[in-house]
Amino acid sequence: MSGNPQSKHDAVVDELYAEAGHWKINTGEEKIHAKRVPGKWRIWKWIASLVWVPFFLGPYLRWDDRQAVLFDIPNRQFHLLGVTILPQDFWMLSLLLLFFAILLAVVTALAGRVWCGFFCFQTVWTDVFTWLEEKLEGPPQKRKKLDQGPLTLTKVRIKATKHLIWIVIAALTGISFVAWFTDAYQLWIDLVNFNLAPTAVITILLFIAGTYVLAGYLREQACFWLCPYARIQGVMVDNTTVLPTYDFHRGEPRGRVKKGAKDADSSTGDCVDCNQCVAVCPTGVDIRAGQQEGCITCALCIDACNSVMEKVGRPKGLIRYESLDMLNGKENRPMHKRPRVWVYSLVLLLAITGIGYGMATLDAIEIKVIHSRQPLYVLQSDGSIQNKYTIKVLNKLTEDLKVSITVPGVDGAVLVGADEPVTARKGAVTPRTVFVRIPRDKLKVESQPLVFYAESTDKTGKRLVSKRESVFIGPKQ
Incomplete structure (x- = not known):
């Protein structure tokens, strides 16, 4: 019976279903209030989000008598500092898009959804919105209590303030986007004088609605159901990809630490089943159940677990960036000795060389x-x-x-x-x-x-x- 291919197939399917049964995917039936825990990865997350600062400030930089970077669509021109790129030179745009597409694939293959966890506009804006929510409404339990409580003047005041700030941020996002396509200073003059072009007004309103709904309400649901990247990442990740991983060899079996106990119980693993890794996850997944669609590789669970390990006197790294092969002792090669790293790097080098050559040989x-x-x-x-x-x-x-x-x-x-x-x-x-x-x-x-x-x-x-x-x-x- 053990040699029957059908039986082996059924066993594999049963195993997959059993694993999927441990996954937790929030389909919107509950609002996730992620806990904020300080740590190294939280700091890196804030630093990574600074890549969006030029999005807001870039349009106000000047070069001679015009905007330093301007996508002038009506006149079919792209001004980049002292260079003007016309449609005849847009072949460089194809190389630039190729570069970023391959870069995204490379990063995903090597380190998972780093883009999603640290740089994606949905993640960054949601992080800012929830940070403001915590400042106004308090920690997760207090926010849940406020949501479930009766409608009072205090609740109306807090909620109105929060939503007003959200709308202001959403409006600034829309205005900043439009500013890349027209003179930024003239845009504000037209805005104050209620003289904006219909196209600009519609674009700003769409960005206000989109930012407010995506970052304020949908949050992790946008990552689950709207983002195509979450669907295709599975074909880019394999057993050699370095991801936030729970060391089940060390952590299992789980066991609670008794109050007043000085030494760890030798019959249990290092995981004390505190669920802090779940509490801090912005998408609400349990990393201990293995890699899941909801994991955006933000590494906040690593900070949470390390803080608990410090408190109970156990080594850090129960949850850490690690590949499955490294975890199981099957792979011990450093990243730079893997062939696909060199192949990806070569393609990236060719693309960036083409862009550099194009910019260097661009005739006036x-x-x-x-x-x-x-x-x-x-x-x-x-x-x-x-x-x-x-x-x-x-x-x-x-x-x-x-x-x-x-x-x-x-x-x-x-x-x-x-x-x-x-x-x-x-x-x-x-x-x-x-x-x-x-x-x-x-x-x-x-x-x-x-x-x-x-x-x-x-x-x-x-x-x-x-x-x-x-x-x-x-x-x-």
Whole structure:
């Protein structure tokens, strides 16, 4: 019977169901009031949340006479300090998105949902909202009592203050988002004067509603049911991934510590079954039941467990960052000796190198040369051959430029229609029709290579040059 494949399959399924039976997934039937315990990982969590400070302050930085970073969608321009990126250069955006997508996959494969636990906007905003809730309403038990208590003036005052602050934070979030797409200072002027554009008003209102509902009410439910990352993380994590892990070898069997007992009971493990790891979990899972969908790798359970271990006189690290293979003694290689770490790092390096190359070689002006097809060439009365071209000058700067067009290097070539410089408008493409004439006796081949040069200087006196290859078509020789 033991060799029957069906029996083995049934045994595995039973084991999985038994494990899943220990999982706790809050489907919204109760509100989680997570306890806040000080510790190393709580400090790191607050430090990591500071990555969102530039989201609020970034739009107010200036560069010369404009906003330092501005996504100017109406004019299809992206200003980054002294560089203006136009749609023609958005291939770099693809590399940037590839870089962050792979980075997310790399971090997840190596250390689980670190993004979710420390950096995700849902996690950070929820943490701020619940911190304010605790400051106004007290610790978890007091908050639960207030929620269940009768409606009094004190309760109305506390709740109204909390929700008002939540709405203010949500409004600042929406305004800060819009400020990246328009001049931030003008945005506040229009806001004070009730003169905001309809698009800005709708966007801000959507952010207010979204932030207020997601961070104030849904909280961990957004991580469970709305976030697609929670669904796909399972294919990125394996037994070598370093995660907050309960050391069941050391912790089991669990046993309470009796009051006044000086020495640990040798018949029980180090876990004293205090449930503090569950009390501090923002999603309400029990890490002792193994890795679960609700675990966002915030490591707050590590702080809670370590504080209890200190109190009962037992070693820290009952819950710690560890891989399952390391926990079971199957893996002892450091992170830098794992092949996939090097593969991921190589892909990341290639992506960031491409972005760096693109930024370094980004020209302030670019030209495109379009050869007229009808006719390919015209025989002039003086015997010279003439070709017609449309020159398109792209100016990526925030100032108009006087751009000179030349065709050097071709014996006898005369450029007609480019006597005056082209006034290239800022952030736009300016066309100019020109003609190139070459004496027939100077034309040795049917298709003669040509190189058009566009030259100008910016307001600092820096020389700007762009070139584009084309051809000069003549009669068959």
